[in-house]
Amino acid sequence: MVEFSTILAGFGDAFSLYNLAFVLFGVVLGQFVGAVPGIGPIMAMAIAIPFTFGLDPLPAIAFLVGVNKGGLVGGAVPAVLMNTPGTPDAAATALDGYPLAKQGKPLKATKMALFSSITGDTFSDIVLITVSAPLAVLALKMGPIEVVALMIFAFSILAGLIGNSLTKGIIAAAFGLLAASVGQDPENFTPRLIFGYWDLFDGLALPSVAIGMLAISEILHRLSEAHGNMRPTIIAKDTGNPDDRRVTWAEYWSCRFTMLRGATIGTILGALPGIGSTAAAFMSYAMTKASSKDPGSFGKGNIQGIAASESANSAVVGANLIPLLTLGIPGSVGAALIISAFMIHGMQPGPLLFENQGRLVYGLFGAMIMANFVNLWVGQLGLRLWVKVVSAPESIIFSSALLLCFVGVSMATSGLFGVAIMLIFAVIGYLMASFGYSLVIFIIAFFLGPRFEKSIAQSLALTNGDLTQVLKSPVALALLILSVVSVVWFLRKNVQGEDE
C-alpha cells in the first residue's frame, strides 16, 4: 500500500504551472489531430515521444496523456460535423451526432459529445485511481475462454444495431471477419490471403480500412450528391433559440444513466486488454438504444446516442491504464506508447511500479485529472472554431479532408500501400452503404476479428478442443447464456419494429 504522504507528494508534483503547460499543450495538440480526419492521437503520440526525451518523466507522460485524452474529444468533431469519423471509436458518435448537426444544431451535438466524453473519462480515472489493483486481479482471471465468451456477448449486443435486414447484417459481419483474417494466422503463423503482398503479413492496416470505410466513403457519397452546387458543409441555423447552441443542464442530467452505463462498459472493456474503445462505444450505443422507450428516435439526432458512445469510448482510455500500471500489460496501442515512454524514462510498469515510483504514478493521476479539466475548457473554445471551419463550402472542406486522409494514412502505415488499401475500402464502403449494408457492423467485426480468432485458438489449445471445459468457467457460461438471451431479445425487438 502506498503511503498517504507519497500520494500527496505525487499530486503536489503534478499541480504545477509547468506541468499544466505541458498538459495544455498536449490537449490542444490532441484535440487538433483528433479533429483532423486521417491523423489520430496515436500517431501524434508516436511522433511526440522522441521530443519528450529531454523532459523530466512527469511532464513527458503528462503531455502524452494530454494528447491521448485530447484526441478522444477531437475525434468526435469530424464524426458529428461531417459524418466522417477520424477514428473508428467515434463512428458510433456519428450515428446521432451527424443528424443533430444537420438539423442546424452542430454546437449542441459537439458539446454533448464533449461533456459526455469528459464524464466518461473522469469516471474511469476515478476507478483507476481508487480501485485499480483489485480490478486488475479480476481482469487476470479473464482467461482466453472467458474472453471468447465476452466477445460472443459483444457480438450479440451488436445484433441490436443490425437494423432492418438480418441477412444484410450477417453478410456485413461475415465480410468484416473475412477481412480480419487477412495476414498471418495466429496459430501456425502461415500467411493467409496475402496474395504475395508481404505488406499484408500483419493483416490489413486498421487506419487504412477504418478511414477508407468510414471517412472516404462518406466523402465519395457527398461528392456524388454535389451536382456542382456550392454549399456550406454544415448549416448552423440561428433559430433564435439559444438552447439549440448549447446543452442545458436538464439535457445533460437526462443522460446521466446513459453516461453511467457507457462509462461502466468502457471501464470494464478498457481493463481487459485488446478489446478496445470502438467495441465499447457500439456496445454502449446498442444497449442505450435497446433500453430506450423511444428506440425509433436513435439515428435521427438523439443526444442519448451521443452520450452513450462518447462516455464509453472515453472511459476506455483511463481504464486502459489499469492493466498497464498494475501489470505492465498495455490494453491498446495508445497504452503501449505510454509504456514505451515509461521505459525511455527508465521505469518499468508492473507490480512494483506503485511501490518504487508511487510518487510518479500519483503525479500521473494528478496530471490526468488536470487534463480532464483542460480538455473541457479547450474543448469549449475549440468546438466553436471547428463549427466555423466546417461552415466553409463543401468543395473546400471535403477536398482538404481527402488530402488529410491520404497524408494521415500514408503516415500511419508508412507508405502508399496503406493508401491503396484505403482507396479499395473506400469504394467497397461506398458500395456497401449504397446497397444498405451496415458499415458499422463490418468495422466492428473487422476490429474484433483478430482478437476473437486468437482467443478461440488459445481456448482450443488450452482445452485440447474439449468444449465441455466451458462448463467449468461460470463467467464464460453466464456470458454465453446472456448472449443467447440478448440475440433473441434484439431480434424479437427488430421484428416488432418492422410490424409497427
Add this chain to the structure above:
Amino acid sequence: MKLTTKLMALATSAVMALAAPAFAEDWAPDGPLTIQIGFGAGGSTDTMGRVLAEVMKKNTGWNIVVENKPGGGGVAMFTGLSQRPVDNKTIGMGVSIPVLVQLVQRGDQLPFDTDSFDYLGTVAKAELALVASKDAPFDDLEGMIAYAKEQGSLPVATMAPPQVLMMNQTKSTTGADFNLVTADGGAEVMKLILGGQVMAGFGSGEHYPYLDSGDMKVIAGANQSRLSYAPDVKTFIESGVNAYVDPIFFLAMRAGTDPAAITAISAAIDEATKAPEFAKIVQNAVKGDPINMGTDGTKKMMVDGLANAKILFAK
C-alpha cells in the same frame, strides 16, 4: 556596400575553411536518413531504435526519421527494404531469429536472403527465458518435463514461431506433452501466467518486474549461454533439449549501398551504442549491455545463424 561584400566574402571563406575538413572526410546523407523498425510502436525494438536514432542525430547532426514497418517479425520490413532501389539512406532495424526462421521455413517464397543486405551492426542481444509463477510445482526444465508427464500435459504460452519450435523439440526429445498457447506478445504471456491459465511461458524482458517482485521464477534459459541475470538457471541445452535461440537486434541496408555510406553510418551507429543514454535504454529493454558486432561480425552472425537455424528449425 563594398565593405559589406568583402566582409561577407571573408566570413564565408572562414566558415568554409572551418567546415571543409569535416566534409572532406565524412560522408553525409543527401536528405534525411530513415530507420525502418520491423516491429510496431512501443516494443523493445522500437524503443531502442528511436533512442538510437536520437543519439545518432545528436552526434552527427543528420536528420533521421524513424518509421514503424511491422509485419511477420520484421519480414515485411526486410522484404520492402530488399525491393527498393539503393538510395544510401534507408536503414532497416530488426531481430535476427524471426527473419532466419522465416528464411528456413519459407525461404522460397521470400524475395530476399542474407546476401540481400549490407549489414551495419548490432545493438543488443535479447535474452529469452522460460518463466513460471512462483507457485508452480517445479523449479527447472527437467522438473517441468517430469510434471508434464505426470499430469498428461502442461499448458505453456509462447509468442513467436521459434519458441513453438523449441517446445516441439522438447516434446519430441522427452516425450512430455504441452498445450502450446500462442499469445500476442510477451505482455500477454505474463497475463496468462499470472491469471493461472498457463503454467509457464516465454518472456524476453516483460517478466523482469515479476522476478523483482517475487511473483515469478525462471525455469530455463532459451539462449545458447546462460541468462546474465540468472546464472544459476540451466539452459534448454543443459537440460537435454538441443535447441536455443539468440535473437540479436541488428541494422542493415540494401545490398549495393555506397561503401562510404556504410562506413559512415556504421561508425555513427557504433558511436551511438557507446553512449550512456543508449546503454540505459538497452539495460531497461533487455537487461544487458549494448553489443555491436560491427559490419563483418553482423554478416557472419546472420550467415552462421541461418546455417544453425536450418538444423534447429528444419521442417
